[in-house]
Amino acid sequence: MVCSSSTVPSLFRLHLKQDAMELDQQISHLINKEDSEGVVLLGHSTGCQDIVQYMRTNAACSRAVRAAILQVLTYQYPALLLVM
Structure with a gap:
């Protein structure tokens, strides 16, 4: 399990770019150090x-993502559409 440094739930874009950068670093570690495919x-x-x-940033490691599961509550769905 990997968590981003932004731990405060928010429906705004305050930390999304930072979280995406951290996610890329974490995926890079899994691919390069742990030999994950x-x-x-x-x-x-x-x-x-x-x-x-x-996934929108098209970061180098995003090609290693085989699937994405998005579990969102019904009342949060409109906020998810804002970033899509």
């Missing part, structure tokens, strides 16, 4: 926004 990302709540932001 790919990763599956699971996001809940703000984690969904982080994953969508990350």
